[in-house]
Amino acid sequence: MSEAPTPIDWIQCELGELTEIILGGTPSTEIPDFWGGTIPWMSSGDVHMKIIDNVPGRITKRGLESSNARLVSPPTVAVALAGQGKTRGTVALVRTTLSTNQSVALLRPIDERLDARFLYYNLDHRYEELRNRSMGGGRAGLSGGVLAKVPIALPPRSAQQRIADMLDSLDTQVRLTSRIIAKLEQVGLGLMNDLLSRGVDRSGRIRPIGSFETRNSDAGSFPASWTVVRLDQIADVERGKFGHRPRNDPMYLGGPFPFIQTGDIAAMEGGVIVDASQSLSHLGAAVSRSFPAGTIAVTIAANIADTAMLGQSMYFPDSVVGVRVWPPNRGEYVQFVLRAAKPRLEARAPQSAQRNINLQDLRPLQVPLPEPAEQARICAVMKAHSDAVLAEREALAKIKAQKAAILGDLLTGRVRIPAEVAS
Template sequence: ASHRFPSFIAKAGICDIRYIHRYFQTHQGIWQLGLTSPGGAGRNKTLNQSDFLDIQILLPPFKEQERIADIIDTWDEAIALTNALIKALQQRKKGLMQKLLTGEIRFPGFDDAWEEVRIDDVARVNPPKPKNLDENTVVSFVGMADVSEDARLTTKESRPYSEVSSGFTPFRDMDILIAKITPCLENGKGALVNGLDNGLGFGSTEFHVVRAKAEKTFPEFLYYHTVSHNFRGRGELNMVGSAGQKRVPTDYVRAYRFPIPTLAEQKKIIASLSDADDGINLYKLYVTELQQQKKGLMQQLLTGQVQVKGMDYVRVLHK
């Protein structure tokens, strides 16, 4: 292994290596590692092994270390199992989406033929910014980092219109953002935006914006098509530009063809896929809760703030 990865072996019966590993993930442990890692910022900081071995930590009796490590392992197992379930649900949703968006699966009571259209037929691509907007109007700013790789808006920043009126991509509530540059497109970056300040937003020039025509399609239905494997995969094949700076052209988005049912059937499809999303998001919230619980437990158990069965912690010279 690289010399940048020093190895340490725990003394049998004195130290549970899982306990030590967890300890150096706490705020206190990370701070101590920083003190023993001289050098500049970034990769220039290197652990001083001699100083590391002189670090003093709170070390409970060995059996207590094992119990603490087991408790934290239980949280890790719960997190891993829930993440596995999320992945399974996401794969199931992908399969369902593929079948619903192509008409392979139809809902009872719907038998009208679907029409093949281009995005340009049912939406405006990269519409212009609003006119006569007061420069003090507060709008939302969305950068590429503010959208996730599962095509969700995660954060946004409030700014006056005067700061973003030039040099940024305009959009409004219920518009669809599509990352145009590699590897953001391939990684799934994008969003169906809503809840913008005053219903208006500006963002990275690396976004395409698609605005559904209300009489033709629902934004949510169009959004699901733009996050489909077919749309993203074909978009990757149609990229232009040099390596590392390849982008999906506007013409690809406008000309992308897909089948579309009646508005009533679109609504049913949206509801079904939205239910699937809600289930996935519920488990994601559960994972976040478990991670916060684990973080709190680690901080309390590994620093002696809380003791299991009242055993005494001792400060030792770990060398």
């Protein structure tokens, strides 16, 4: 927490003074009658839901009575005592009656001075601090005793409620915007299928079903006026390279040449990529291969058939293929085809520890090809949709930045919310 002075009307307490810390338990997994009942049973992984009104786990009354699990009424704050990855130290606000396993502690306020929502936001902001408190000997984990000693600066309850109301409002905006983005992304999948199966007429509208003749190929159904070509009939399809071993030799890395990785491409989700997570020195560039701006980068190992369009010249390793589309055809259109073909290309990857495809899978890929003018119209429709998704993502980032900027100040009293503002 911040070292700033505590406001004079705030009090310093420990969680053990303000809350009952309730640890859970797990019924025997060898007795089927203990499981599949009607009693909600929370595991540590459920904390990632953050606001909990229900959980998938269920136990029976016999299972509850046979274990250390307790049925606890809301509101409580759940703290993951242990768990995989980033789970330990994660908190959630529980708004329903439930039980938990032994890897979750429920903090139930027992002092009227403490608001449960304020406690949730306070501990959520202190995630790293909670994890650090669990770094003891043996297996790292939190405990009820450790949580009881966690200090907390407590403003008057009315101020806690105003702080929680403001943060609730921001979180609501985050959830609503996230849902809009998810809906737009789902619509985008259907839109891409419609564009590649029906095309766009000269008026800029997707052709109505039944208004045109169709033809079928391995690439699907599409207007009969389109042609079908192999990918290597309209583009150079070349694999990247990096011939030096070991790959992490510092003499070959850290220079002025962007060196794209499969993760960089996957993160772009078909967008334009201008930065790479690694770079090459002059020695590294000499044993790699560069591709110009406008090239479609396609992953062929680990992540299969993820794509991005290069916004500048970049170097590729051998896990990435560059597709350079020849004019008058449009690279953006071909990228749509490649993204739509992802399930087919993934199916061609061997089911092994390191899944991959190769040039023999990409070069003969069938591409349904409208005339260049229609390619441009298809790209325009898809770009309008992509711009809408981008605008919502930027709005979401702005809300999260606003919350991050004010959170610490609110929870330490550096910024106060007057009652008249809250009302």
